[in-house]
Amino acid sequence: xxxxxxxxxxxxxxxxxxxxxxxxxxxxxxxxxxxxxxxxxxxxxxxxxxxxxxxxxxxxxxxxxxxxxxxxxxxxxxxxxxxxxxxxxxxxxxxxxxxxxxxxxxxxxxxxxxxxxxxxxxxxxxxxxxxxxxxxxxxxxxxxxxxxxxxxxxxxxxxxxxxxxxxxxxxxxxxxxxxxxxxxxxxxxxxxxxxxxxxxxxxxxxxxxxxxxxxxxxxxxxxxxxxxxxxxxxx
Amino acid sequence: xxxxxxxxxxxxxxxxxxxxxxxxxxxxxxxxxxxxxxxxxxxxxxxxxxxxxxxxxxxxxxxxxxxxxxxxxxxxxxxxxxxxxxxxxxxxxxxxxxxxxxxxxxxxxxxxxxxxxxxxxxxxxxxxxxxxxxxxxxxxxxxxxxxxxxxxxxxxxxxxxxxxxxxxxxxxxxxxxxxxxxxxxxxxxxxxxxxxxxxxxxxxxxxxxxxxxx
Numbered sequence: 001x002x003x004x005x006x007x008x009x010x011x012x013x014x015x016x017x018x019x020x021x022x023x024x025x026x027x028x029x030x031x032x033x034x035x036x037x038x039x040x041x042x043x044x045x046x047x048x049x050x051x052x053x054x055x056x057x058x059x060x061x062x063x064x065x066x067x068x069x070x071x072x073x074x075x076x077x078x079x080x081x082x083x084x085x086x087x088x089x090x091x092x093x094x095x096x097x098x099x100x101x102x103x104x105x106x107x108x109x110x111x112x113x114x115x116x117x118x119x120x121x122x123x124x125x126x127x128x129x130x131x132x133x134x135x136x137x138x139x140x141x142x143x144x145x146x147x148x149x150x151x152x153x154x155x156x157x158x159x160x161x162x163x164x165x166x167x168x169x170x171x172x173x174x175x176x177x178x179x180x181x182x183x184x185x186x187x188x189x190x191x192x193x194x195x196x197x198x199x200x201x202x203x204x205x206x207x208x209x210x211x212x213x214x215x216x217x218x219x220x221x222x223x224x225x226x227x228x229x230x231x232x233x234x235x
Numbered sequence: 236x237x238x239x240x241x242x243x244x245x246x247x248x249x250x251x252x253x254x255x256x257x258x259x260x261x262x263x264x265x266x267x268x269x270x271x272x273x274x275x276x277x278x279x280x281x282x283x284x285x286x287x288x289x290x291x292x293x294x295x296x297x298x299x300x301x302x303x304x305x306x307x308x309x310x311x312x313x314x315x316x317x318x319x320x321x322x323x324x325x326x327x328x329x330x331x332x333x334x335x336x337x338x339x340x341x342x343x344x345x346x347x348x349x350x351x352x353x354x355x356x357x358x359x360x361x362x363x364x365x366x367x368x369x370x371x372x373x374x375x376x377x378x379x380x381x382x383x384x385x386x387x388x389x390x391x392x393x394x395x396x397x398x399x400x401x402x403x404x405x406x407x408x409x410x411x412x413x414x415x416x417x418x419x420x421x422x423x424x425x426x427x428x429x430x431x432x433x434x435x436x437x438x439x440x441x442x443x444x445x446x447x448x449x
Contacts, residue, residue: 022409025409026413028372028410029348029410029413030352030371030372031414034371037371041372056391056441056442057410058344059337059341059387060395060410060411061411062340062341062342063341064407064411065299065303065344066340071301071305073298074315077293077297077318078290081289081319081322084319085326089284
């Protein structure tokens with residue numbers, strides 16, 4: 001489909017009233033060899049009269065396209081095109097939403113108080129958030145302790161599955177709040193649950209809740225208990 | 236242009252590669268009202284993501300783009316896929332269309348031409364999947380200084396409908412089919428010098444430089 005182009009080079013240097021040549025027609029029609037296409041494209045960037053010659057050739061081609069005969073399309077051609085653009089739009093929406101959600105999540109993390117913020121950002125880079133169900137995510141902070149240290153993100157209304165603990169669990173509310181059978185907790189509150197406590201926390205309406213949990217996972221906080229109770233006060 | 240049985244004697248048929256091109260003497264005039272309407276459709280797609288506007292353009296252009304692809308040697312399946320591809324590209328790039336710079340058909344032609352170049356390149360070099368804009372003409376106009384593009388469109392279209400049929404056919408061979416002058420001379424059984432001077436004459440008329448000349 002590529003054109004033989006020898007012998008029409010003289011027109012490359014033509015100027016003013018007669019800049020037209022076969023070369024520009026073939027370029028405009030898309031039938032020129034790629035090497036010459038590159039050359040004419042570059043030339044037209046340098047010379048306005050070449051751009052005009054090419055533009056004129058494209059207007060002629062466009063007019064001919066308008067009056068071209070119609071080839072029969074396969075059945076349902078328009079429906080297939082509509083389905084394709086629906087899919088494109090859905091992709092666009094979901095990537096916009098994903099980008100927006102990622103931006104919001106990052107803003108929330110940046111609002112966490114230090115030193116939790118640095119620990120959380122490090123952990124996002126290393127292991128990332130782990131989804132635990134609707135509206136609930138967990139980030140392992142790997143604090144360099146034998147104790148499990150995790151940051152929870154609880155969306156408003158999200159329900160944490162009813163659970164007990166092998167050992168004890170200390171939960172500091174960092175942002176937002178959650179409620180369980182025994183009460184509501186806000187930023188700065190520490191909730192202590194022992195091995196025998198059942199509870200089912202729900203994220204409070206309004207702000208997203210961030211909570212830092214430290215768990216002994218079977219090890220008991222023996223000896224540390226008094227220290228923590230002195231600082232926060234037991235509930 | 237489809238040759239009717241009675242036109243066969245008057246038409247010059249030409250075989251180049253797989254493509255069979257038929258030139259007949261039918262001259263159709265494009266409708267300026269329709270052209271404005273198509274530009275409105277582009278605005279509706281760009282501003283409101285209008286499906287009805289897209290459907291209207293599809294109904295008009297997809298069968299014509301398919302016939303353009305067939306004319307240049309694509310198989311029926313390839314031509315159909317390319318037509319789909321072009322129309323979906325139109326949906327995606329509608330925001331870049333500027334009705335002051337070009338008519339919808341000119342813009343559509345550029346996209347169709349470039350999709351075909353991309354498809355051919357993929358066929359020859361399958362490992363090249365990314366579009367390479369260096370090796371094809373641009374789809375979007377650079378801002379112009381010499382002559383306002385809208386003005387150019389106006390002159391070309393008003394002159395095009397006044398062109399004698401034989402000149403129009405030569406233009407079609409040169410600008411739509413991309414044939415060289417010597418290929419055109421063979422196809423139309425004309426001396427090369429006659430082809431060159433007729434195309435040059437037609438071209439100057441379309442630029443508005445030969446008012447009323449024949």
